[in-house]
Amino acid sequence: MNSIIRFFCVALLLISCPAIATAQKVGLGESVERRADETWKIALQIWNFAEPGYQEIQSAKLLSDRLEQAGFVVKRGVADIPTAFTATFGEGKPVIGIMGEYDALPGLSQQAVPEQLPRAGATYGHACGHHVFGAASMSAAIALAEQIKSGQIRGTVRFYGCPAEEGGSGKTFMVRAGLFNDCDAALHWHPSGRTSAGDGSCLSRVAVKFRFRGKSAHAAGSPDQGRSALDAVELTCHAAELMREHTPDFTRIHHVITAGGGAPNVVPDFAEVFFYIRHPKAEVVKELYPRLLKCAQGAAIATETKLEEMYLGGTMEILPNDTLSQVTMSNLRQLNDLKYTAEETQFAARIHSTLSKPLPLESLAQVFDTSGDVGKGSTDVGDVSWVVPTAGFTTACYVPGTSAHSWQAVAAGGTSIGRKGMQLAARTMAASAWDLFQQPQTLAAAKAEHARRMGGRKYDPLLLPGQKPPLDYRDSPTGAND
Numbered sequence: 001m002n003s004i005i006r007f008f009c010v011a012l013l014l015i016s017c018p019a020i021a022t023a024q025k026v027g028l029g030e031s032v033e034r035r036a037d038e039t040w041k042i043a044l045q046i047w048n049f050a051e052p053g054y055q056e057i058q059s060a061k062l063l064s065d066r067l068e069q070a071g072f073v074v075k076r077g078v079a080d081i082p083t084a085f086t087a088t089f090g091e092g093k094p095v096i097g098i099m100g101e102y103d104a105l106p107g108l109s110q111q112a113v114p115e116q117l118p119r120a121g122a123t124y125g126h127a128c129g130h131h132v133f134g135a136a137s138m139s140a141a142i143a144l145a146e147q148i149k150s151g152q153i154r155g156t157v158r159f160y161g162c163p164a165e166e167g168g169s170g171k172t173f174m175v176r177a178g179l180f181n182d183c184d185a186a187l188h189w190h191p192s193g194r195t196s197a198g199d200g201s202c203l204s205r206v207a208v209k210f211r212f213r214g215k216s217a218h219a220a221g222s223p224d225q226g227r228s229a230l231d232a233v234e235l236t237c238h239a240a241e242l243m244r245e246h247t248p249d250f251t252r253i254h255h256v257i258t259a260g261g262g263a264p265n266v267v268p269d270f271a272e273v274f275f276y277i278r279h280p281k282a283e284v285v286k287e288l289y290p291r292l293l294k295c296a297q298g299a300a301i302a303t304e305t306k307l308e309e310m311y312l313g314g315t316m317e318i319l320p321n322d323t324l325s326q327v328t329m330s331n332l333r334q335l336n337d338l339k340y341t342a343e344e345t346q347f348a349a350r351i352h353s354t355l356s357k358p359l360p361l362e363s364l365a366q367v368f369d370t371s372g373d374v375g376k377g378s379t380d381v382g383d384v385s386w387v388v389p390t391a392g393f394t395t396a397c398y399v400p401g402t403s404a405h406s407w408q409a410v411a412a413g414g415t416s417i418g419r420k421g422m423q424l425a426a427r428t429m430a431a432s433a434w435d436l437f438q439q440p441q442t443l444a445a446a447k448a449e450h451a452r453r454m455g456g457r458k459y460d461p462l463l464l465p466g467q468k469p470p471l472d473y474r475d476s477p478t479g480a481n482d
């Protein structure tokens with residue numbers, strides 16, 4: 001009898017003893033650190049591949065193969081996207097999702113040096129740090145799988161291989177395919193110029209390309225025979241500028257002309273403009289889109305050209321989750337160990353001399369609280385957050401004060417500065433997920449908060465009915481991927 005009582009006492013102690021729990025959690029961090037060299041090698045390979053959205057064939061293969069090797073069940077080509085995949089380990093509830101990205105950005109090729117210097121033969125660069133995003137999340141998922149395997153935690157960890165975050169809305173299609181339906185909580189992170197957590201949100205966004213087709217002619221010899229597609233683009237842009245005055249506060253509209261003719265003496269028969277509309281609320285973005293479309297339609301009428309509307313879909317604003325954000329915040333505060341060596345400090349000083357708003361290096365020790373902030377970017381993580389409680393955080397993978405989508409971000413992301421941020425992210429991600437495996441009450445509270453924030457609304461994505469993923473959105477009309 002005594003021995004039975006003793007057995008239960010010990011069992012109870014094992015379950016509730018914080019020291020044992022902490023030791024397991026330390027084991028988790030050790031697992032991430034043990035793989036540091038390998039994770040960094042994978043990150044650097046992805047940094048070198050620098051593949052465009054929906055064309056991340058090598059990057060997706062590298063990550064999915066490694067997860068498969070670690071015992072994950074991998075499903076490739078999910079949601080009708082060749083470079084999207086899920087990798088699942090364990091069984092039963094809870095199911096904790098970990099997102100990873102791996103697409104690069106056009107026009108931002110850069111070497112890992114503190115001066116602007118493109119890489120030979122490359123036009124794309126990892127200016128949003130998605131090479132470390134994918135690799136750190138992968139490492140965290142493997143650490144959690146080890147703990148499931150050894151019986152320390154129970155449930156399922158699922159890595160979501162998410163392509164084309166930059167303007168391709170990859171996750172929106174993955175959500176629509178139901179891949180997050182059985183997920184209890186989803187975690188993400190993002191490389192940044194500072195370390196932060198909190199229940200902030202971001203801007204909702206739609207992306208569209210307007211393609212115009214006219215008639216070419218000799219611009220001096222027979223201009224009357226031509227109808228300029230470039231005129232249509234210019235008129236669309238002008239109309240959009242005028243429309244801007246009459247849009248709700250906090251609207252952002254921006255565009256680039258991706259094709260506008262090749263020579264001034266040829267009336268261009270093809271031109272293309274690429275627009276984003278953003279606002280903190282998806283419902284406003286939805287209202288603005290038909291108005292922008294009218295600008296393009298009007299331009300086509302006026303210039304006697306044909307308009308082709310290439311609606312790329314959009315992303316929702318993030319539905320924050322304070323319950324989950326507190327978990328990531330507390331782990332980030334405990335684990336943040338970022339500091340630079342003399343060599344890294346020297347690199348940082350040279351990058352700082354090129355920044356308009358550098359942050360002091362001492363800020364590395366700080367974890368910024370972004371609660372209540374509305375970030376000025378957009379992410380397809382937003383769509384995930386409407387169907388499953390979601391939280392994220394950032395770690396400093398660039399020199400403090402560096403903005404994403406800059407050559408400075410690509411440069412630091414290819415050095416040990418990026419590696420340090422990546423490792424901190426992997427440990428924080430693993431520790432936060434571990435907490436969710438161990439604390440069913442936190443998961444329940446996160447779900448209740450999610451329901452409260454939805455307030456009876458239905459998730460209504462910014463996609464057309466039956467819309468296919470725009471797999472060729474990075475292809476220029478001339479066939480070049482830039």
Ligand SMILES: [Zn+2]
Nearest residue numbers: 128130165190
């Ligand atoms: Zn990004």
